[in-house]
Amino acid sequence: MFTVQVARGVPLSTLCPKFLHANSTSHTWPFSAVAELIDNAYDPDVDAKQIWIDKTQIKDKECLTFMDDGNGLNYHKMHRMLSFGYSDKKAVGSKHPIGRYGNGFKSGSMRLGLDVIVLSKSEDVMCVGMLSQSYLTQIGAEQITVPIISIKETEAKKYILLTFSNGSLLSSWSLLLGYSVCSEEHRASLQDILRYSLFNTEEELFTELQAINANRSNTGTRIIIWNLGRTSAGNMEYDFTTDRYDIRIPSDVFVSTSEPERAVSSVPESTFSLRAYCSVLYLKPRMQINIRGLKVKTRLISKSLACTAKDAYKPTSVKQRIPITFGYNTKSEEQYGIMMYHKNRLIKAYHRVGCQLNASNVNGIGVIGVIECNFLEPTHNKQDFENNDNYRKTISSLATKLEEYCKEIQYKRGKASNNVPVEDTEKSPDQNWVQCSSCQQWRKLPDGINTDDLPENWFCNMNPDPQFRRCEIEEELADSDSEQPMNQKTYKKQ
Amino acid sequence: MFTVQVARGVPLSTLCPKFLHANSTSHTWPFSAVAELIDNAYDPDVDAKQIWIDKTQIKDKECLTFMDDGNGLNYHKMHRMLSFGYSDKKAVGSKHPIGRYGNGFKSGSMRLGLDVIVLSKSEDVMCVGMLSQSYLTQIGAEQITVPIISIKETEAKKYILLTFSNGSLLSSWSLLLGYSVCSEEHRASLQDILRYSLFNTEEELFTELQAINANRSNTGTRIIIWNLGRTSAGNMEYDFTTDRYDIRIPSDVFVSTSEPERAVSSVPESTFSLRAYCSVLYLKPRMQINIRGLKVKTRLISKSLACTAKDAYKPTSVKQRIPITFGYNTKSEEQYGIMMYHKNRLIKAYHRVGCQLNASNVNGIGVIGVIECNFLEPTHNKQDFENNDNYRKTISSLATKLEEYCKEIQYKRGKASNNVPVEDTEKSPDQNWVQCSSCQQWRKLPDGINTDDLPENWFCNMNPDPQFRRCEIEEELADSDSEQPMNQKTYKKQ
Numbered sequence A, B: 001m002f003t004v005q006v007a008r009g010v011p012l013s014t015l016c017p018k019f020l021h022a023n024s025t026s027h028t029w030p031f032s033a034v035a036e037l038i039d040n041a042y043d044p045d046v047d048a049k050q051i052w053i054d055k056t057q058i059k060d061k062e063c064l065t066f067m068d069d070g071n072g073l074n075y076h077k078m079h080r081m082l083s084f085g086y087s088d089k090k091a092v093g094s095k096h097p098i099g100r101y102g103n104g105f106k107s108g109s110m111r112l113g114l115d116v117i118v119l120s121k122s123e124d125v126m127c128v129g130m131l132s133q134s135y136l137t138q139i140g141a142e143q144i145t146v147p148i149i150s151i152k153e154t155e156a157k158k159y160i161l162l163t164f165s166n167g168s169l170l171s172s173w174s175l176l177l178g179y180s181v182c183s184e185e186h187r188a189s190l191q192d193i194l195r196y197s198l199f200n201t202e203e204e205l206f207t208e209l210q211a212i213n214a215n216r217s218n219t220g221t222r223i224i225i226w227n228l229g230r231t232s233a234g235n236m237e238y239d240f241t242t243d244r245y246d247i248r249i250p251s252d253v254f255v256s257t258s259e260p261e262r263a264v265s266s267v268p269e270s271t272f273s274l275r276a277y278c279s280v281l282y283l284k285p286r287m288q289i290n291i292r293g294l295k296v297k298t299r300l301i302s303k304s305l306a307c308t309a310k311d312a313y314k315p316t317s318v319k320q321r322i323p324i325t326f327g328y329n330t331k332s333e334e335q336y337g338i339m340m341y342h343k344n345r346l347i348k349a350y351h352r353v354g355c356q357l358n359a360s361n362v363n364g365i366g367v368i369g370v371i372e373c374n375f376l377e378p379t380h381n382k383q384d385f386e387n388n389d390n391y392r393k394t395i396s397s398l399a400t401k402l403e404e405y406c407k408e409i410q411y412k413r414g415k416a417s418n419n420v421p422v423e424d425t426e427k428s429p430d431q432n433w434v435q436c437s438s439c440q441q442w443r444k445l446p447d448g449i450n451t452d453d454l455p456e457n458w459f460c461n462m463n464p465d466p467q468f469r470r471c472e473i474e475e476e477l478a479d480s481d482s483e484q485p486m487n488q489k490t491y492k493k494q
Helices: A019-024 A030-042 A075-081 A104-112 A133-138 A153-165 A173-179 A183-196 A202-214 A274-280 A389-415 B019-024 B030-042 B075-081 B104-112 B133-138 B153-165 B173-179 B183-196 B202-214 B274-280 B389-415
Strands: A050-058 A061-068 A113-121 A125-132 A148-152 A220-228 A288-291 A305-313 A322-329 A337-342 A345-351 A367-372 A432-435 A442-445 B050-058 B061-068 B113-121 B125-132 B148-152 B220-228 B288-291 B305-313 B322-329 B337-342 B345-351 B367-372 B432-435 B442-445
Touching: A019 A104, A019 A133, A030 A050, A030 A061, A030 A104, A030 A274, A030 A345, A075 A113, A075 A125, A075 A148, A104 A113, A104 A125, A104 A220, A113 A133, A113 A202, A125 A133, A125 A183, A125 A202, A133 A183, A148 A183, A183 A202, A202 A220, A274 A288, A305 A389, A322 A389, A367 A389, B019 B104, B019 B133, B030 B050, B030 B061, B030 B104, B030 B274, B075 B113, B075 B125, B075 B148, B104 B113, B104 B125, B104 B220, B113 B133, B113 B202, B125 B133, B125 B183, B125 B202, B133 B183, B148 B183, B183 B202, B202 B220, B274 B288, B305 B389, B322 B389, B367 B389
Parallel strands: A050 A288, A337 A367, B050 B288, B337 B367
Antiparallel strands: A050 A061, A061 A220, A113 A125, A113 A220, A125 A148, A305 A322, A322 A367, A337 A345, A432 A442, B050 B061, B061 B220, B113 B125, B113 B220, B125 B148, B305 B322, B322 B367, B337 B345, B432 B442
């Protein structure tokens, strides 16, 4: 047995390398793991404006990479990221953190592959850390060790000068480390990273660090995961070929989240297409997600519905009434149910309630509900809510309100005096909203504009409405719009 | 920041005290956490014959206690139990371990309460360890420390002699530690345990250790959990009063596992009664579970059904055909669905499939299916299976086979020439099995004996069948019985 380390004379609880896998099994669905890494970039401590998710090949190894333009990590933050349970994420202004438990990076990355290297640049320091199951197995580790090196920005500049004054990249990182205050301390870590990561020379590592330079902020973090997950049959868990601009889960690996017998046509695209999942991952997206070079068109879901109506739910545990938006899916009428968010992040997608569960009932088919349930507790893997009394009351109330919405729509259909069939109005959303590629704010467009016809990159200065034509102008309040408030419930008055 | 500990010059990944809670959130249902602690006693490394689960009060604190008569822990095993991911559980004979990840004790105990103390006696040593969120908070720990002390059996005997020769219990553990080889090493741990656990003197602690003596094996482990979980409304998460011999979850805390709108009458008792859950927790129970002093009558579920029929499922991933038993629930016709086990342990209970999901269909109501799915992967909290292709194929096949079973029963009902209505045959099981209180083996009783009339403690020597009247005789093979093999499918032949 290894010597037990102590603090104040009392043994430390230790971490077995095998725990990395055990801990990752919480994510049964690979995209649940991807979402953890996106959340980390999104959270206010990193506060990235962009994240790039790519598939690449390094020395014959297929890799998944995640790069953000956020604040980057210093040595201390890197060590906490590679440890368990350290989280001091705080709300910054109106941005509330999604992460709470300090486990998302570990459980997420180790679900996606066996090994991960994190390269980061913050304002004054560059850092590299490695969490690798293959490495720990090869060295026969009895505890989880995490090689970390850091280089001060000033030292890095000297390195660049050195390499370029020599006209080559052959100068030595060791020389560089010679300058650094903490050089000796990091030597063993550097050796292990070079020996067991995909970057076997200091130059390769430094070149990879340089890639973080490519964005305007000059800070950010680059995560590279290799030895990607495989199915029990030995196939790659991801499909990179069906769509060159997407990362998909092959249909034999994953078809449906919950109902095995659901028809394939009604399986939401978000369960097998990362692009589709990312487009609805945040209720109000504030960070641009790019998958394999192509930006994800985020979908402001509550604004993409037809025949929209507002309702509200008052949980016993909180004072405010929580708004619910109901409406018809304008894209596919087979994908319906409640979209349940928590602090802006999608937890349950297309969750069918009440009459939607009854196969012989046509009510509720095609209807989407959107609610942000900050008063509920997400489960460990953020793919469900804790099944407690609060949750059950919420679902039960959503079922009732959905039926009321359906009755209201039926009543209106009966009364419809204009000549447009109601079915046709379901083909296009009540409102058209577009996100500015620069400020990431959402702008409402006048009726008659089809958002599909807009350019890939749309900016505030293209807005036909002069009132919202500049990025400096704050977003229009969602509640100021012309949606039908549900409490009128005209069908009941009759 | 605390000094980062290193191994071979490389930083160790560390554990934040807050991770104890984070890690426990995997168990959304309290009994899921209880099951982890029962599994630990059941697994072949501990190999307990009995476990006693009790509610007690120590110094005004409500406590849950778990005591087993298994092999006990030495210092090394205790440290691994209080660390993360160390598991070297191996199959012993035909007993396969349920635990794999070395996380059950941590996630389970920390879900049930804030603090836990483990007292253990193995053949030659006594050990005490503490995992306490309150303690770590109070000392302002930045890493998880786990106070552990161990005393050699010989030293403990000296201690007893000393205390009793003095005619009092006032003699000092410190004196005892003076004899021990590792005394100095454990002094800080002992101080922290006495200061922060419910046992504040060496005598109290030693008295508690003595309690493990009470069983025949003289070895075993006693787990005491305090500062028990409370609901957000501040109420105790457990109901100890409705049934003096049970531990229940109040209905406002937990009514249903999955379908919020299921009628209360159809919620399986096992979701809110620990006694009911423990009675079906193992497919073939080998360990006696006692709750609050009263033994749990384990239910050999596949033997408690009426109109039983056998079928089998051949997964693509394994060579054997996996037996399935279908039959009617003889206790309650509202509790039905598939009982899915994994390595003898219940994973999903009363999981409705196929026609059972269709509310307007009467087929499948009251029918229970039993299958042991060792070829599937349980999820992180052992309350579900990974939703992969294998799982979906299994569920789909179970749905088909359930419908075939229903058709077969319907056909037989039509053909029934005897005068006993089929409905009446569903009131009593096809066979009567009883478990011996001594050897824990199951014995089949002749027809006409009602197991409810048997004494609380039944032994092999009471068996009317002389062939199986002694504990030394091996259990009758389950497959040797007279059940109707499904592959006859008489209804198809017509």
